Amino acid sequence: MDFSIKACDWSKGAQSGFLTGKSDCVVIGVFESQSLSGAALAIDEATKGLVTRIVKAGDMEGKAGSTLFLHEVQGIGASRVLLVGLGKQDAFTQKAYGEAVKAAWRAILGTKIVQVTFTLAQLPVKERSSDWAVRAAILALRSETYRFTQLKSKPDTTPRALKRIVFSVDSADEKAAKVAAKQGAALANGMDLTRDLGNLPGNVCTPTYLGNVAKKLAKDWKLKVEVLGQKQIEALKMGSFLSVTRGSVEPPQFIVLQYQGAGAKEAPVVLVGKGITFDTGGISLKPGEAMDEMKYDMCGAGSVLGTMRAVAEMGLKLNVVALVPTCENMPAGNATKPGDIVTSMSGTTIEVLNTDAEGRLILCDALTYAERFKPAAVVDVATLTGACIIALGHHNAGLFSKDDALAGELLDASREADDPAWRMPLDDEYQDQLKSNFADVANIGGRPAGSVTAACFLSRFTQAYPWAHLDIAGVAWKSGAAKGATGRPVPLLTQFLIDRAGQ
Structure with a gap:
C-alpha cells in the first residue's frame, strides 16, 4: 500500500x-x-x-x-x-x-x-x-x-x-506526518515479520530457521550478522544455554545481528530475545492442553528481529545489536533433569529445580555475552512466566528494572506507541527465594511472585550495564478464536529506539 x-x-x-x-x-x-x-x-x-x-x-x-x-x-x-x-x-x-x-x-x-x-x-x-x-x-x-x-x-x-x-x-503538521507515515509502514512491516515468525509451527520455525531469517535481514538491510552453532556456543562456555537444548535433535543457534546507524564508537542499545522455538517443559513436562501454543515461546526473539527490521527500514541514527539464543526444550534420555547443576557463561552455578523455567537459562548467558558490546542499555524480551499473566492479564507487559531512567524511557515509549507496559517490583528481598543449598542460585523461587523472582534471576547477570526486562507472556499472542501472534512489543521497542535516536 x-x-x-x-x-x-x-x-x-x-x-x-x-x-x-x-x-x-x-x-x-x-x-x-x-x-x-x-x-x-x-x-x-x-x-x-x-x-x-x-x-x-x-x-x-x-x-x-x-x-x-x-x-x-x-x-x-x-x-x-x-x-x-x-x-x-x-x-x-x-x-x-x-x-x-x-x-x-x-x-x-x-x-x-x-x-x-x-x-x-x-x-x-x-x-x-x-x-x-x-x-x-x-x-x-x-x-x-x-x-x-x-x-x-x-x-x-x-x-x-x-x-x-x-x-x-x-500545514504545520505536514513534515512530521510524512515522517510518521514512513515510520508507520516500517513498523507495520516489522510487526508482520514478528507475527509470521510466531504463527509458524515449531516444525518449520526451528532455531536454524530463525538463524536464516536473521541472515536474510542482514542481506536485505545491510546488517552485520553472525549465527553461532553448537561448537561455537560450547567454546563460549554457555553451559546454562546448552543445558536447555540437550534433549532436542534440533541444533541450537546464537544469533548476533548488528545495525549501525551511528558512529562506530557510539555505544549500542542491545536487545535480547528469548528464542525457545518449542517448549514442552522438558523433563518437567507441561500439561497437554494448549501445549501447541508453546510455539509462541520464541516471540521474544521474533519481536527483536521484527524491531531490527523496522529500525533498519526507518534508518534510525543509533546503533542496535540483537542477541537471540534459540533452541528447543524437549524431554529425552539425555535431557537436563531437575536437580542438575549447570555453569553459566559468567561462571555462576545454577541448580535447575524445574526444567520448564528454561527461558532464564538461555537468557542469562546472552546477557553475559552482551557485556562485550559495552552497551548504553540492554533490554531483554521474553515470554518468560505464566505468573506475569496472572499478575497483569493480557493487556500490559511486565516491565522490570532497577534503573529508573531506563524504566521511565520504556514506559514513555509504551504510552506513545499504545503498547502498554506496567512496572513491577525488583526488590532485593525477592532474591532470597532463589537460594540454593548446592549451587550459587536456583532457577526458580517458588510460586509467590514468580515473575518477579524470574526477573531477579536475570538481574544477577546484568551488573555491568543499565538493564530492563520485558515479560511479554500475556501479550505476545492471543488464544481462542482469535489465536495468533500480536506483534507486540515491537511498537514499544521501536518507539524506545526512535526516542533514543532523537527522531
Missing part, C-alpha cells in the same frame, strides 16, 4: 484540492450531537447540505463505531463518502480514535475501493497530534489486512483492492 500526506486547510474548501481531486472515497468523521466541523463541514457545504440532511434524518447519528457510505455524491471529486461515527467529542480519546479508525478500515476493506482520502487524522484527539494519528491509522489498517494463510493447501492470495491512502493534515 502507498501512503502519502497532503496538507489541507478545510476552511478553504475546494481550494485544498481534496474536494475536486479524483478519489474512490473520502472518509470523514461525525461527532454525536455536535455541529459539523473541519472536513465534514467542508464536504457538507460542497454537497449543498447532504451530510446535514443525512444526520437530521437519523441515518448517521455519530454513534461511536458506526459507518455509512454515501454513493454517487455530487459536488466533489470522490465517488463515495464514508461517514464514521466518533461518539461524544468531549470523550474523543486515543482509544475512541482507534475504534473509529478500525471501523473505517473494516468498512472500506469490504469494498473494491482502491484510493482513499482519509481526513480522520485531523480530528482533535486529546493529547495527540496528527503525526501520531497518521501512524496509528496505518498500523490499524495493516493489522486489519494481516492474514496468515501461507501454510494452507489453498492459501488466500487474493490481492486487496485498496492500494493508496492520502492523509490530510494541517
